[in-house]
Amino acid sequence: MAQVMAQRFTGTPVKRAEDPRILTGRGRYVDDVTFPGMVHAAFVRSPLAHARVVSVDTSAAKAAPGVLAVYTGPEMEALIEPGPYGMAAMMNIWPPAHSLLATDKVRLVGDLVALVVAETRYLAEDAAELVEVEYDPLPAVMTAAQALDPESPLIFEDLGSNVLAGPKVTTYGDVDRVFARADRVVRATISQHRHQNVPMETRGAVVDYRKDSGEVEIWSANQGVALVATVLSARLGIPREKVRARAADVGGSFGLKIGAQREEVAIAAASRDLGRPVKWIEDRHEHLMAAGHAREETLEVEAAVTNDGDILGLKVGIVVDAGAYPGLGGMVTNIIEGMVPGPYKIDALSFSSTSVVTNKATYVAYRGPWAAETFVRERLVDLVARELGKDPLEIRRRNLARREDNRQMVTGRSLAGITAYESLEEVLGRIDLPAFRARQETARNEGRYLGFGVATYIEPAPGTRANGPLGAEQMRMELAEDGTVLVYTAQMPHGQSHETTLAQVVADNMGVPFEGVRILYGDSAVSPPGLTGGSRSATMAGGAALTTARLLRDKVLDVAAHLLEASRDDLRIENGSVLVAGVPARAMTLAEVVGALRQPGRLPEDVDTELKVENVYDGGTGGWSGGTHCAIVEVDLETGLVRIERYLVVEDCGEVINPAIVDGQIRGGVAQGIGAVLLERSAYDAEGNYLSSTFMDYLLPTSMEIPSIEVVHLEPVPLDPVVNFRGVGEGGMICTPAAVCNAIEDALAPFGVRVLEQHLPPARILELVGVIEPE
Amino acid sequence: MSDVVEVSFTVNGVARSVSVEPRKTLADVLREDLGLTGTHLGCEHGVCGACTVLVNGSSARSCLMLGVQAHGAEITTIEGLSVDGELNTLQQAMWESHGFQCGFCTPGFLMQITALLAEEPNPTEAQVREVLSGNLCRCTGYQTIVEGALRAAASARSATATVRGSDLAPKEPA
Numbered sequence: 001m002a003q004v005m006a007q008r009f010t011g012t013p014v015k016r017a018e019d020p021r022i023l024t025g026r027g028r029y030v031d032d033v034t035f036p037g038m039v040h041a042a043f044v045r046s047p048l049a050h051a052r053v054v055s056v057d058t059s060a061a062k063a064a065p066g067v068l069a070v071y072t073g074p075e076m077e078a079l080i081e082p083g084p085y086g087m088a089a090m091m092n093i094w095p096p097a098h099s100l101l102a103t104d105k106v107r108l109v110g111d112l113v114a115l116v117v118a119e120t121r122y123l124a125e126d127a128a129e130l131v132e133v134e135y136d137p138l139p140a141v142m143t144a145a146q147a148l149d150p151e152s153p154l155i156f157e158d159l160g161s162n163v164l165a166g167p168k169v170t171t172y173g174d175v176d177r178v179f180a181r182a183d184r185v186v187r188a189t190i191s192q193h194r195h196q197n198v199p200m201e202t203r204g205a206v207v208d209y210r211k212d213s214g215e216v217e218i219w220s221a222n223q224g225v226a227l228v229a230t231v232l233s234a235r236l237g238i239p240r241e242k243v244r245a246r247a248a249d250v251g252g253s254f255g256l257k258i259g260a261q262r263e264e265v266a267i268a269a270a271s272r273d274l275g276r277p278v279k280w281i282e283d284r285h286e287h288l289m290a291a292g293h294a295r296e297e298t299l300e301v302e303a304a305v306t307n308d309g310d311i312l313g314l315k316v317g318i319v320v321d322a323g324a325y326p327g328l329g330g331m332v333t334n335i336i337e338g339m340v341p342g343p344y345k346i347d348a349l350s351f352s353s354t355s356v357v358t359n360k361a362t363y364v365a366y367r368g369p370w371a372a373e374t375f376v377r378e379r380l381v382d383l384v385a386r387e388l389g390k391d392p393l394e395i396r397r398r399n400l401a402r403r404e405d406n407r408q409m410v411t412g413r414s415l416a417g418i419t420a421y422e423s424l425e426e427v428l429g430r431i432d433l434p435a436f437r438a439r440q441e442t443a444r445n446e447g448r449y450l451g452f453g454v455a456t457y458i459e460p461a462p463g464t465r466a467n468g469p470l471g472a473e474q475m476r477m478e479l480a481e482d483g484t485v486l487v488y489t490a491q492m493p494h495g496q497s498h499e500t501t502l503a504q505v506v507a508d509n510m511g512v513p514f515e516g517v518r519i520l521y522g523d524s525a526v527s528p529p530g531l532t533g534g535s536r537s538a539t540m541a542g543g544a545a546l547t548t549a550r551l552l553r554d555k556v557l558d559v560a561a562h563l564l565e566a567s568r569d570d571l572r573i574e575n576g577s578v579l580v581a582g583v584p585a586r587a588m589t590l591a592e593v594v595g596a597l598r599q600p601g602r603l604p605e606d607v608d609t610e611l612k613v614e615n616v617y618d619g620g621t622g623g624w625s626g627g628t629h630c631a632i633v634e635v636d637l638e639t640g641l642v643r644i645e646r647y648l649v650v651e652d653c654g655e656v657i658n659p660a661i662v663d664g665q666i667r668g669g670v671a672q673g674i675g676a677v678l679l680e681r682s683a684y685d686a687e688g689n690y691l692s693s694t695f696m697d698y699l700l701p702t703s704m705e706i707p708s709i710e711v712v713h714l715e716p717v718p719l720d721p722v723v724n725f726r727g728v729g730e731g732g733m734i735c736t737p738a739a740v741c742n743a744i745e746d747a748l749a750p751f752g753v754r755v756l757e758q759h760l761p762p763a764r765i766l767e768l769v770g771v772i773e774p775e
Numbered sequence: 776m777s778d779v780v781e782v783s784f785t786v787n788g789v790a791r792s793v794s795v796e797p798r799k800t801l802a803d804v805l806r807e808d809l810g811l812t813g814t815h816l817g818c819e820h821g822v823c824g825a826c827t828v829l830v831n832g833s834s835a836r837s838c839l840m841l842g843v844q845a846h847g848a849e850i851t852t853i854e855g856l857s858v859d860g861e862l863n864t865l866q867q868a869m870w871e872s873h874g875f876q877c878g879f880c881t882p883g884f885l886m887q888i889t890a891l892l893a894e895e896p897n898p899t900e901a902q903v904r905e906v907l908s909g910n911l912c913r914c915t916g917y918q919t920i921v922e923g924a925l926r927a928a929a930s931a932r933s934a935t936a937t938v939r940g941s942d943l944a945p946k947e948p949a
């Protein structure tokens with residue numbers, strides 16, 4: 001139907017439907033879920049990075065007060081079917097084969113060695129301390145270089161080396177020709193450091209296996225119940241229909257909480273073995289040490305450039321430190337490869353990639369997992385500018401593709417609809433750069449160092465149709481007896497506010513009040529399969545909500561035409577009632593429509609009276625999100641501290657459903673990006689001991705470090721005739737590290753500093769300017 | 776298993792008695808023995824502030840206190856904030872400001888801000904940021920939480936004084 005809907009809610013900062021429960025302490029996070037007769041689990045974890053397990057003595061633990069069971073690796077293997085867990089299960093990565101709890105060896109500090117189940121968490125932890133494990137230490141493989149050294153011990157014997165994927169080399173365009181044509185080649189080795197998601201709620205699960213029916217119910221903190229159920233069913237060897245995976249409120253994830261992970265399968269196996277519901281809530285120490293880390297990559301890049309500042313082509317070689325167990329580390333390079341040209345007119349690329357295993361925590365997805373492409377490209381643009389003695393903005397202006405260029409990336413992705421260039425111009429329209437440069441000059445003369453940096457990115461959210469489907473989005477909708485629209489979404493919100501945004505879209509397209517929509521999710525027995533992640537929900541779930549609501553509306557109007565004995569074309573739904581044009585007295589509420597259908601004989605036989613719709617939304621034309629970030633910083637050379645004076649984001653995420661929620665997503669991502677550069681690091685020593693397992697060691701940004709963040713939205717460029725919402729979950733985090741590092745390099749330009757890494761805590765700043773000696 | 780002791784205190788205005796192990800934290804007593812699961816645990820080592828409650832009117836980290844230490848105290852948790860089922864001024868202000876996202880940090884922030892506003896009904900943004908620097912939020916970047924606190928202060932003032940309108944226009948950052 002081409003009729004234009006009144007947009008009462010879409011585009012406005014509707015107050016969140018989630019908040020009345022969140023603000024009163026009535027949320028239901030996984031640790032709030034209890035079952036009658038529930039018992040508690042604690043894991044025994046490895047204190048060593050790499051070792052053979054010689055023996056595990058559980059006798060003292062088994063005899064401890066309140067203990068129901070203690071499982072060793074071999075005992076656990078007898079209860080499960082071997083195979084991949086978590087994200088590795090989603091991507092079906094196997095081999096490397098490994099056990100759930102350690103059978104032969106441990107592969108990182110925090111690896112799972114034994115599981116204790118007791119009447120209370122306190123007693124389970126007491127008993128875990130009584131498990132005696134004898135280890136035969138092996139040398140730890142702690143760096144990519146060590147992993148690539150054939151002399152190093154193998155972490156997984158069945159891999160035959162410590163290389164998980166690659167080396168793989170792909171070329172796009174005529175690389176040799178553009179490098180031969182170049183006036184010069186700018187080279188750099190740029191790295192991202194290991195840091196991690198750190199949702200404020202750790203992982204956790206409660207599992208209730210029912211011996212009577214053979215059914216299992218799991219409540220866990222996750223981003224999608226379907227994958228939890230699928231993995232649990234496979235690892236427990238029970239039919240998928242007998243697994244019901246659920247979640248209500250989830251306290252953040254940012255890519256981490258995907259599928260049933262090893263711990264969750266272990267407690268499910270224990271629940272089946274014991275016939276009791278078992279709860280495990282990860283503590284922060286376990287979380288920081290072993291839940292998963294992200295982003296440890298080194299990239300060697302070469303840019304073929306002309307003296308005028310044209311970037312003709314790139315050579316990129318990446319090595320990913322994927323940590324111990326299979327996760328995203330072996331696959332992330334494929335996305336980085338496809339995305340590294342970004343919104344730039346780069347005509348040739350050679351990309352080589354290798355992922356290695358090390359004795360560190362598993363590489364997991366973290367908000368824009370492929371963000372290395374933006375970091376390295378946006379750093380490189382500034383490095384090219386410095387080498388040519390030009391302004392980085394000039395290099396960007398010269399090389400950014402414009403919408404009217406109608407280009408595609410040399411890697412094949414269509415760039416239809418990108419607004420990268422416009423976003424850069426918008427930033428520059430809002431910053432008085434000459435005034436800043438004057439202020440910077442004056443400050444330098446006073447020994448104060450200010451810097452200005454920008455970075456530009458695009459994100460396939462979900463990308464154009466030409467880039468391949470992300471997977472379609474299923475949705476079901478029906479009218480409840482009281483006229484409420486029940487919406488069954490595949491999304492599993494964990495901070496994204498889908499109960500609000502999807503209800504806004506449905507309300508407008510159905511013609512009901514915002515309060516007349518209920519968004520239902522998080523129950524594999526009723527929710528369509530899906531996942532919240534990859535910045536897909538605005539387009540995919542938003543689009544599904546829009547199109548499904550219109551289908552349901554059409555069905556209601558078909559039925560109402562009979563009930564009201566009016567022409568369907570004269571009917572519309574407004575504020576929860578069906579109205580007849582020109583005859584206000586003949587209105588019917590949606591509840592009355594549903595009620596009338598229950599009365600036999602009110603409608604002809606051939607009218608479809610099921611006010612239910614099942615729909616699949618394919619993403620339509622799709623499109624890019626993207627934007628430009630700008631940071632103005634001051635670096636204190638006495639303390640090494642970086643203060644962010646101003647942070648501006650110009651963003652294009654298409655049509656905005658709820659500006660307050662969109663801005664919140666952006667600011668949260670920016671805060672994580674700032675934390676990554678200035679504070680956060682998942683640090684190991686050379687032996688593989690984990691050094692950041694408390695919040696005293698792993699520093700998250702606080703209200704003192706994060707400035708107010710200005711967010712400006714570009715006018716959306718419609719690509720699709722119907723749905724032009726685009727994802728915004730990851731962009732803040734993708735673009736920020738480059739903008740901040742570019743600003744810091746600008747501030748430190750008088751010292752000739754080149755920033756080739758992402759982590760710039762005070763000590764590193766002082767090293768870079770020569771105040772202290774590098775370690 | 777260690778012996779249990781009887782602990783009595785007032786929680787959200789109601790006198791309660793529980794038998795708990797001496798080693799049990801106040802957070803666990805509130806969550807497990809009293810079913811007040813609004814108080815969250817984000818670190819259990821005193822840094823994140825998610826577990827913040829009021830003990831005799833002052834903010835306290837319930838993961839660092841034992842239940843037995845609260846004997847005789849007056850405790851307020853997030854469940855005690857709303858009045859007759861209605862959101863209080865702070866909760867309303869946070870709702871309007873879109874203060875939170877996943878909500879896991881929320882109880883700690885609300886209790887910390889409650890303590891702040893009781894002591895300083897008219898805080899500056901800098902004061903709010905300083906006081907909230909002991910509470911971690913991973914989702915929001917803090918800006919909307921700070922705005923919510925200032926909005927709550929402003930609406931409490933306009934409710935008690937003759938101030939007209941809100942003096943908290945949505946803030947244009949510097």
Ligand code: FES
Pocket residue numbers: 815816817818819820821822823824825826827836837838839
């Ligand atoms: S749980 Fe108490 S401060 Fe983090």
Ligand code: FES
Pocket residue numbers: 200251252495875876877878879880881911912913914915
């Ligand atoms: S809203 Fe998620 S941690 Fe604060």
